[in-house]
Amino acid sequence: MFNKDRLRIAKELRGLSNPEFAEKLGCSTSKVKQLLDVEREISENDQAIICKTLNLPLSFFTTEDTPKLLETDQVFYRSVARIKAQYRKSNEAYMLLAVEINKYLTKKFKLPVFHRPDLDVTESLGESHYAERMASELRSLWSLGNQPINNILSLCELKGIRVFRLPLEVKEIDALSFFDDESGSPFMFINNFKSAERTRFDCAHELGHVVMHTHNKHIRDEKDNRILETEADQFASEFLMPTDGFRATAPRYLSLDSMIKYKKTWRTSLKAINYKAHKLGYISDWVNRSNSMKINSLGYNINEPEETHRDESVMLPKIIGLLATQPDFDKQKMLNEIGISEYDFNELTFDSLTKLDVQKKKPKLRIVE
Known part of the structure; x- marks a missing residue:
């Protein structure tokens, strides 16, 4: 039928x-x-x-x-009101495909299991310094210290969060996340059309939602959503740039030029460095405003100066590589079982099948006697 x-x-x-x-x-x-x-x-x-x-x-x-489409209030969007219904429905359909991919892979392999961190999450919204405290406590629980995080996308995968790529390049949808009750796994979706620094921040932002907000199932209104989004931003800033580590390594004089050099330490955006420096009192309100205007006028808010390398999924390409080593593996059979095209599979899994094909085509070196 x-x-x-x-x-x-x-x-x-x-x-x-x-x-x-x-x-x-x-x-x-x-x-x-x-x-x-x-x-x-x-x-x-x-x-x-x-x-x-x-x-x-x-x-x-x-x-x-x-499959039942997710209710919109189950998904953490930046602003539902700004997203066209066409884009929202398309993204939510892609989420269903990601869930199907996860079901297939969990049948084949024992994937990392998500354990909700033992954090003192609060039911109240907007508590002062709540998000920064959660970020600091999570860093401690995960033994990250105050050092820069090398690959936050891979870190989330290791902790049992299913990370996929959003195929649509829609600026209103930077990233999103939700908790899948059936599998017991949080799902995170990020876009790659922005700078590597912004994508890292998006990943940390969604991680904030996962650890702080997915326990709460109440229906959110637009006002609540704005508070949760602010908390996720605050979490991301502290998680990527812990205050103690920032204080210990920040240059004595923070001009825009020195910030461009310093942002390479944390691999965050120039805008994020300027925000953190102002929040910690390293620059005045006037300098902060002046820097923000200059960042916008130079286009650095869109095109990041001296962009860092992009964090990559480690788990998905590795799993597909392991699948391919099995004698009975057939790519088309796998796609048919999931119910997905090769194009959509690659879009969601960071081109894992394309990378597999490239590896197979690499010439083998032979010793000629």
């Missing part, structure tokens, strides 16, 4: 309205409505056209179970 609910999800995944879907299929809008009608069957020919048009295997549509 061709699952009509899954067809609707697939249409949302590609961000298509009924007229847009009809245009891609080369048919009328009324025909699309017939395809979506649960009472009508879809011919094998139409099924093949739909699969090709939406770039999804037939197995995606013939799976009996219908």
